[in-house]
Amino acid sequence: MNVPIKANRQLMSFRYGDQQIAFERVKRPQATSKVLIKVHPDCRVVVSAPEDADNEMVLSAVKKRSRWIYEKLRDFRKQLEHITPRQYISGESHYYLGKQYLLKVIEAPEQAQGVKLLRGKLEVSVKIKSAEKIKTLLADWYKARAKEIFAKRLDAMLEQALWVTDCPPLRILTMQTQWGSCSPNGRITLNPHLVKAPRECIDYVILHELCHIAEHNHSERFYRLMSKVMPKWEKTKERLDGMASSITS
Template sequence: MLIKVHPDCRVVVSAPEPIDNDAVLKAVKRRGRLIYQQLRDFCKALEYITPRQYISGESHYYLGRQYLLKVIEPEDTQQQVKLLRGKLEISVRKKDPETVRLLLAEWYKTRAKAVFHRRLDALLEQTLWASGRPPLRTLSMKTQWGSCSPQGRITLNPHLVKAPRQCIDYVILHELCHIAEHNHSERFYRLMNQVMPKWEGTKNKLDAMANLILGDTLPFLPINR
């Protein structure tokens, strides 16, 4: 049985078919204190989030670092995104937030593919059970960083490229372990501990950033707090 508390404060329980509702409720109650703590932390984080406007001056994440967004309207240039001296510079024909959002999303997808493939190649040396290079694709998802199909195809969320490299490695290793053990069994966690000791801390760090990097939101500093 697997109990997950999502950053949007949903509590989701995955249980094998033979387990009835009463057993599920008992399991949730036994873990009530931990669930409450995670819900409290996520609710607190949500207090300091506001919708993005995709205008100059906002901060956006890439590989765990924050970059200042700068939107410009230069003459005679194509629409593009550049990472320059600590800034994400977006050239547009007209400063339209939707155009900026789409250009930035496409830039993230392109960067994500390159980063994910590079990290997968590096991490395969640690997962001796993976015979050959597994297929890898990117797909935007609201509540998942990654997944692994029964056939061994790995899918990663392009938003993950906004997180620190250690967090990216954690997700890739997590999915590589699923090639050997598709369920979250004891064997799965033994493999995780083998390839990434203290992975729980990295997972917690990534979960804490979820609301900032999965959706169109950004943190703001509260007044008088």
């Protein structure tokens, strides 16, 4: 099983004024009759609803909050207008463990190429300034940090996952749609982009995958186990979801 960057979903939509607004319907994990509506900073509208709720009921609940959804989308779209594609030049902001660091590019033909975290800045040394080379060096640096940090956090989370007898194998792999996954034989795979998120978000994904070693699907037993080892996991998941567009670009 896996922790998706964007949840498995059913696409639905409704009309507000002259706009057709699409939203993703996902299963709400806890037993409740309420419909939960969230508008994310990347302008995704996600509606969590009980599995047995029919689409008409869900659509009715969404329409009641149509004005609020419209206004949130309008505000987030204004913010996105100011986000420009990364150029990998000095002055850009890049995430690491939930904090933003300024990128400083140093052209030094005689120095070894690489990345260092110094005095609150990500310093990248290159022989000749090239966006592709800087991007590659940063990706390699993030993967190296991810390998080290994920291994430490896995060890820490195993203290809570008492059902796991041996430390599972860990793989680092860039994935387009998942933060992490757990294979049937218990191997955990984590996305290196996750190292840009706060430590509690890393712990959440690791615990999610460790829970899958005991419960291989998203059953009620799985969510009970998840809530036992991380009582406020839903808030942490929401925080990670809100950062997705910022830390995977």
